[in-house]
Amino acid sequence: MPATSPSEHFDYIIVGGGSAGCVLASRLSAKAANRVLLCEAGADISLDNVPPAILDSYPGTAYLNPDYIWPELQATTVRINGVAGRARKYEQARILGGGSSINGQFFNRGAPSDYDAWEAHGARGWNWQSVLPFFKRMETDIDFHDALHGTNGPIRVRRIFPEQWSGHARAVAAALEAQGYDYLPDQNGEFRDGYFPIAISNFNEQRVSVATAYLDAATRSRPNLTIRTGTEVSSLIFDGTRCTGVVIQENDKGKRVSGGEIIVSSGAIGSPALLLRSGIGPVTHLRDLGIDIVAGLPGVGQNLMEHPSIALASFIDDGARINDVTRHHIRVGARYSSKIGGAPQGDMLILGVTKTSWHAVGRRIGTLLNYVNNPFSKRGEVTLQSRDWRVRPNVALNLLDDERDLDRLVDGFQRMALLQASASMQAVTKDPFPASYSEKVRQVAMLSAKNKFITDVLAKLLDGPAPLRSFLMGRVVAGGPTLGELLGDDIALRAFIRSACVGVWHASCTCRMGGADDPLAVTDELARVRGVQGLRVVDASIFPVVPGANTNAPTIMVAERIADGLLSTQQDGGAIADRTISPV
Numbered sequence: 001m002p003a004t005s006p007s008e009h010f011d012y013i014i015v016g017g018g019s020a021g022c023v024l025a026s027r028l029s030a031k032a033a034n035r036v037l038l039c040e041a042g043a044d045i046s047l048d049n050v051p052p053a054i055l056d057s058y059p060g061t062a063y064l065n066p067d068y069i070w071p072e073l074q075a076t077t078v079r080i081n082g083v084a085g086r087a088r089k090y091e092q093a094r095i096l097g098g099g100s101s102i103n104g105q106f107f108n109r110g111a112p113s114d115y116d117a118w119e120a121h122g123a124r125g126w127n128w129q130s131v132l133p134f135f136k137r138m139e140t141d142i143d144f145h146d147a148l149h150g151t152n153g154p155i156r157v158r159r160i161f162p163e164q165w166s167g168h169a170r171a172v173a174a175a176l177e178a179q180g181y182d183y184l185p186d187q188n189g190e191f192r193d194g195y196f197p198i199a200i201s202n203f204n205e206q207r208v209s210v211a212t213a214y215l216d217a218a219t220r221s222r223p224n225l226t227i228r229t230g231t232e233v234s235s236l237i238f239d240g241t242r243c244t245g246v247v248i249q250e251n252d253k254g255k256r257v258s259g260g261e262i263i264v265s266s267g268a269i270g271s272p273a274l275l276l277r278s279g280i281g282p283v284t285h286l287r288d289l290g291i292d293i294v295a296g297l298p299g300v301g302q303n304l305m306e307h308p309s310i311a312l313a314s315f316i317d318d319g320a321r322i323n324d325v326t327r328h329h330i331r332v333g334a335r336y337s338s339k340i341g342g343a344p345q346g347d348m349l350i351l352g353v354t355k356t357s358w359h360a361v362g363r364r365i366g367t368l369l370n371y372v373n374n375p376f377s378k379r380g381e382v383t384l385q386s387r388d389w390r391v392r393p394n395v396a397l398n399l400l401d402d403e404r405d406l407d408r409l410v411d412g413f414q415r416m417a418l419l420q421a422s423a424s425m426q427a428v429t430k431d432p433f434p435a436s437y438s439e440k441v442r443q444v445a446m447l448s449a450k451n452k453f454i455t456d457v458l459a460k461l462l463d464g465p466a467p468l469r470s471f472l473m474g475r476v477v478a479g480g481p482t483l484g485e486l487l488g489d490d491i492a493l494r495a496f497i498r499s500a501c502v503g504v505w506h507a508s509c510t511c512r513m514g515g516a517d518d519p520l521a522v523t524d525e526l527a528r529v530r531g532v533q534g535l536r537v538v539d540a541s542i543f544p545v546v547p548g549a550n551t552n553a554p555t556i557m558v559a560e561r562i563a564d565g566l567l568s569t570q571q572d573g574g575a576i577a578d579r580t581i582s583p584v
Ligand SMILES: Cc1cc2nc3c(=O)[nH]c(=O)nc-3n(C[C@H](O)[C@H](O)[C@H](O)COP(=O)(O)OP(=O)(O)OC[C@H]3O[C@@H](n4cnc5c(N)ncnc54)[C@H](O)[C@@H]3O)c2cc1C
Pocket: 015, 016, 017, 018, 019, 020, 021, 039, 040, 041, 042, 063, 091, 092, 093, 094, 095, 096, 097, 098, 099, 100, 102, 103, 104, 105, 106, 107, 108, 231, 232, 233, 234, 265, 266, 267, 268, 270, 271, 274, 504, 505, 506, 507, 538, 539, 540, 541, 549, 550, 551, 552, 553, 555
């Protein structure tokens, strides 16, 4: 018997309206017999009311806005001698659409080998051939119409091709070509090393998020779909080991809502936190916090993966700066194979970032950004600080846990230095320096009149005589070790990378899918949480390993596929009978 009134019972309750949650809500409610509730802690956005910062092709003001993220969430980046460093802000979405509403709009899938690796890691049936139809289903690719691309999915995808690139992006491309990189027009269709125009979820110079693409007006008007925003789920309700509902917080009051099936889509940080608070996780950790145990699952919150990154910045000459074709700040990327430590092909990425912030200084500073596409480090973790739902969890990214990731960033930094030294880059950039996304940089990137004033003045000075610019670049903009100091000293370079390495907001794998023989697997290949009934996790947390891709499209693919599995196995009346997902 539901503990609540009949009107508060749903067939599906989806916890979290992010990249996965909006897709599930849209697909599952397409069947009129399904009563679906979507709970999102953050604010609502629909096509009629998307804030300009979110619509903007330049994402840098959306993801720093405390109204659109979990403002208190922090993470440590690396452990040095086993000790985690100081925690810093870790931006994660808290708004309808989740990451897709604030992210950089990169829309790529990774390589076939990334998904074959999922199956090899125990996620039965999740290989490239079986996931490709769902990558196609989600998109309308504006540029490519072939067997690899979708033509009528909700997310519109496009690229900004070389003839529209700024001088800086063209210089990066010329430097890559001089080093032997081939040009690949389609990042989502050619899976070999080379450089390419970045694919983005953007149409008519506006962001395309799952909130607007999947929850359009027609979908939102379905009588069987209820969307509650500003509604945080504080815990799951169990009857024995069957999940029967959720407690939602409205005006700080808990209210029970029952559901036939609960789907947790709260993201790679939020989903394990909710499971832990509800009694599913490592037994010792739960006991330490006095949480009653529903199911002892040691993998909940473990195996956190991210893409470790490092950057090399420089001053961009007037004329080579971002142009008016698009406000998107990144147009060119390159995938390459480090061949270090048994890494797979295409394990590394370099991006040419033509604008590093919204302000006048950010318009003058570009970077080469290098990250490990296929990291070996997989021992980050999400743990609870407290059983109180108001307290954000601890996040330790542990980015360079495996020394081979540090080795690859050392090699990557040297590759970037070579690109920076090329004639094409020298022609349009000056005063290169090893960069880090420090707290100071983050503070100056917050949208405010004060920051605008300071950066306007500094930008004017940077455009002045070369000696003044070089002085200011060294003393005010940079401030850490110089490029020359690092290139001549392996120990200093490694120390710099350890201190400056950050993730790129691709948290994943904290409730990973896996086989019954994997003690750290939290979900099976149908996303069902092991050891309990009526509960799935569907979001980036169930990736077996992080793919060599930005994680939005892979998350949407996961949601599309699980929704498809649920719908195609429903009997009349909305009862669910699972089927094994088999390769398509
Ligand atoms: C700043 C930033 C930049 C990024 N750039 C890119 C990019 O350019 N391209 C790309 O592919 N990927 C990018 N990513 C990553 C990508 O967007 C995410 O991997 C993806 O959105 C994850 O989807 P998800 O459904 O797992 O989680 P999310 O999209 O984060 O959704 C989880 C949702 O659940 C809600 N929630 C959490 N807990 C609760 C609760 N208890 N009750 C109710 N609601 C809850 C959250 O508010 C959130 O809206 C970026 C991410 C960030 C943060």
